[in-house]
Amino acid sequence: MRKKKLSFEQRKRRLGVLFLLPWLIGFVLFFLAPLFQSLQFSFQELEPTRSGYELHFLGFDNFSKAVYVHPLFNQYLTRSISHMVVNVPLIIFFSLFAATLLNQRFRGRAVVRAIFFLPVILASGVIVSIQEASFMSEFMNQSTAGGVVEGSGGILRGIAFERMMLNSGVSPGIVDYLVGAVNRIYEIVSKSGVQILIFLAGLQSIPSTLYEASRMEGATGYEAFWKITFPMISPLIMTNVVYTIIDSFSHNDVTKLISDVAFINLDFGLSSAMSWIYFGTIALILAISSYLISKNVFYNE
Secondary structure, eight states: OOOOOOOHHHHHHHHHHHHHHHHHHHIIIIIHHHHHHHHHHHTEEEEEETTEEEEEEOTTHHHHIIIIIOSSHHHHHHHHHHHHHHHHHHHHHHHHHHHHHHTSOOTTHHHHHHHHHHHHHHTSTHHHHHHHTTHHHHHHHOSSGGGHHHHHHHHHHHHHHHHHHHHTTOOHHHHHHHHHHHHTHHHHHHTOHHHHHHHHHHHHTSOHHHHHHHHHTTOOHHHHIIIIIHHHHHHHHHHHHHHHHHHHHHSSHHHHHHHHHHHTSOOHHHHHHHHHHHHHHHHHHHHHHHHHHHTTOOOOO
């Protein structure tokens, strides 16, 4: 019997499933049971006993306590969301701008690409441990005894920049956003390495014949970017937005608070409830962002 030949779309779906298979197997083996156990704990009070622990059903009391009673959870959650709203557009814009520059032909291009990816390497391993111990931040902020001079200089520069923008007639909302962006330059650059690589791969996959045809038609570089480059990499913009949102929520005050409530205060029920509220918030933000961006994504099929 003759075997039916798979269509291109069917082959793509199979390759997609094959690509996700290692993650799916790992999720089922290592994460699925703890996930349901965490959901169970969020509705219970866990009481340690000699033989293990006992669970006492509380309903939604842990969720209510996390939202209405705990003094820090709402504050940290709101702060994390506000930081994400500021950082994500800046990271996407910077990474796309940097990838566009790095895609040009010039001497030493490989070295410059490595320099832009260096913050990703520095954000792991020993450097993370140093930063978590606050040694690096103290070293950078305290070039003098007590760190007064340099810290004051940074504050004064920020105030001067803000005052200059306000005196120029710029809207206070825009000024606050720009000042926040200036204060987050190190954070933005250090979290843009992966996004730059993704954008760079997308830019290199665009057929050069499209640009040659546009030049023959008299299109400028500006027109070529918005008519060719931007539509062709729009699926990667969505990918990078989702990645950046998740990355911005991976390590912050909320995750530390959830860990402290569980392993220092030994309140696993409240910690689980906080985790699920945090998860629901991230899922809602991702759903809204994906819906808004997906309507403007161009797929070259």
